[in-house]
Amino acid sequence: MPKRGGRLRNWKPNEHFEHDDRSHSNNTRRVSFKPGTNHRKNKFRSWNDASQILLEGDIDMGASGGQGPNKRGFRSRGGRLGSPAPRPAARKKFIPGVLPWYQIVIPYGAKHEKDVILRALLSFLSPDVFIPHYYKINGNAAVFFVDDVKIAEKLFYADRKIVMTDGFKLVVIVRNSVPNVTIDADMKQKMKLAMAKRYNATTKALDLTKFHADPDLSDIFCALFRPVIMLAAIDIIAENIPDLEALNLNDNKLHGIEHLKILCTKLKNLKILYLGDNKIMFLGSLDPLKLLPLVELYLKGNPLVKRFNDHDIYVSDVRKKFPKLVRLDGVDLPPAIGFDVSDEVTLPSNRQWFLVDQAGQNLVRDFVTQYFAIYDSDSRQPLLEAYEETAMFSMAATYPTGDMRNAPENKLNAYISKSRNIMRITERESRRRYLKIGKLQVVSFLSDLPKTKHDLLGFAVDLPVFTPGMIVLTMNGVFKETNVSGNPTRSFHRTFVIIPNSNGGFSITNDMMFVTNTTREQEAKAFSAGTEQPAAPVVQAPAVAPQPALQPLYDDNQRMMLNMLGQQTGMNEHWSVNCLQETGWDYQRALFIFNQLQSEGKIPPEAFVK
Structure with a gap:
């Protein structure tokens, strides 16, 4: 039996409340001297009650700064000299729960009609209004649920502040809890009927806005923020309207939406999705939906939107996840900058050589053969005749991403120490120092690099520019270091800018080289195309520069x-x-x-x- 005038600390289903709290109380005190009665035991009852609350899955919304059950109270008579004065109990404070639903318990509410209780609560909360969900009588108590934390807080502070017409104060208990639900055939049928009236067959659109508040579902708990209920709803949609193109899930208190990734497989035609006025905290939470071909998305009203101070960045980040988006939060987006390529496009077959002009074929062949014949020889000094007087050269080197091969032969020390990687070398003087200017510096630098043997048959060569005044030649391939233990293979990329010279031939005016370790695939294929044809004999110094196939019979x-x-x-x-x-x-x-x-x-x- 609860203590007279005190608040009930816990309520269990089907428990009857035997006493009311009247505004006019009787001052007569009743004293019991029953043997074996220890009145102090009542102080510890709240601990057992609290444990029971946690086991039932409810969260007590009150917090107090008063003394705990192990603190000794002040004794007004016969107390020890110097005992501290009693402190007034701190007022309980409402603490929002983790769930978006709150259970409201009105002890002794069965003694009043539903309309009487709700009118009293609405009058106290005016001008705020609320919708009581799943109102029912359980034992002597009236129980219902609300889905608004602000309403739950105001009801929490309405405890014992509403005096009914018979003089009784209305006790209001607020818990962070959701109704129990069992998804059976009957519930699915009711959901299906509620969806049917919300479906527009003309636009293939289904509006499930605040689905739990649908009048046809007033007797069952059907909140879509519960994953098990959302998945049941998706199953019903996929079974009855698999070609659905637009789905509105606004105002359903959604927070974690990982389970919505099933939309990508069950509703593949879904192009319009509304998720506004929910509890989605982060933009990354939408990753499970990235495979949907969405053209319109509505996110306004979610906390994730407020995380962006710059609206343009918000739009850009959303578009990165949904590239086909043309409308966001009800606003048409400007056309995206990119290539309009259909998903079914087939790329052309790869080619080892690309020549912008077939007339340059012989020149490319002769250049590659002669240049690398000298480069792979014992002396690279004859390359002096291949470079223009003011030619420039730079080299960059780095390790492949994720390369875990730590053997000594995989170290790129001979290249890293001389690398002019301008992403890492930002100081102007250092950049100038690593740039080689003049053919003497260029050839001297090349001569200090490890001796090599290139896989000429494995070269991928491009000729993107071929004009009378300038030729640009790029190539990728692999080479083997011949004077290093283990003869490691390296991958390289070279870009040559070639111009006519005064002797009727051509000279290199700019040379850029990039070196890294080969991938395992490159290493397996290196020098496997067959025996290389012997390169053209190297002309002893003074050597001539690599010549095109059209020898200069003309000026x-x-x-x-x-x-x-x-x-x-x-x-x-x-x-x-x-x-x-x-x-x-x-x-x-x-x-x-x-x-x-x-x-x-x-x-x-x-x-x-x-």
Whole structure:
């Protein structure tokens, strides 16, 4: 039996409350002298009650700063001299719970009609209003749930402040709890009927906004923030409307949505998703939904939105997760910058060589053969003739990401110490020091690098620029260090910028090299394409620079005119030479004659065969 005038510390289902707390109390004190009665035991009853609350899964919303049960109280009569004066009990404070639902218990509420109790509570909370969910009588108590923490707090402080018409104070107990639910066939049928009236077949859209408050579900707990209920709802949707394109989950108190990844497999046509006014804390929580082809997303009203001080960054980060998004939070987004490529596109087959102009094929072949024949020889000094007087060279080196091979032969010490990696070397003077300027510095630097043997047949070569005034040549491949223990293989990338020189040949004006360790795949394929053909004999110094296939029978001006005429007319070299020679190397006259003969159909087809 609860102590008169005191608040009930715990309530159990089907427990009857025998006493009321009246505003007019009787001052007559009753004293019992029953043998064996220890009145101090009542102080410890709250500990057992609290344990029972935790076992039942409820959370007591009150917190007090008063004395605990082990503190001795003040004795007003016969007390020890100097005993401390009693402290007034601190007022209990409402502490929000971790669950978005709160159970409201009104002891002795069965003595009043439902409307009477709710009117009294609404009158006290005015102008605030609330919806009591799942109102029922349990024993002598009235029980219902609310889904608003602010309403729960105000009801908490309404305890014993509402006097009913019969003079009794209304006791209000607030717990952070959710109703028990068992998902059975009957519940699924009710959910299905509630969804049916919320579905728009024309737009293939389903509106489940605040689904738990649907009038057709007033007698069951159907809150979608509970994963088991959400998964049941998704199963119903997938079974009945698998082609759903729009789903509104606004205001359902969703927080953890990891289980929603099942949408990616069960509702593959879902393009519009509303998740507004929920409890989603972080943008990363949306990662399970990244596979959905969403074009519209609504997140407004979630805490994650307030984490962004810059709206543009918010939009950018959301778009990174959903690249096809065109509408966010009800606002149309500007077109994304990128390549509009369909998902079904097939890439062309890879090619080992790319030549922007087939006329440069012989030049590329001769350059690669002659240059690396000298580079792989015992002396690299003949390369002096290959570089322009003011040529520049730089080298960068690093280890592959995740490379865990720590053997001594995998160390890149010979390259790292001389690396000009401008992502790491930011000081201007250091950058200048690692840049080699002038062919003497370039060849001297190359001569100090380890001796090598390149896998010429494994080269991947590109010729992106081929003009009379400049050639750009890039290549990837592997080489083997021949003077290092274990003969380790390295991967490299070279970029050469080549220009005509005064001798009628070509010279390297810029050379960039990158070196790293080979991958295991590269290492397995290195030097496996067959025996390399012997390189062209190395010309002893003074060596000549690598020459193109078209040896300079003409001066620089004639060579330029020959290349330009070939590019503009499409004729091969033989016919271009004849045309220019017959006009005395007058380029404009040669082009005029070509156009005249071409219009008359007098140029044979073999003139265009290259």
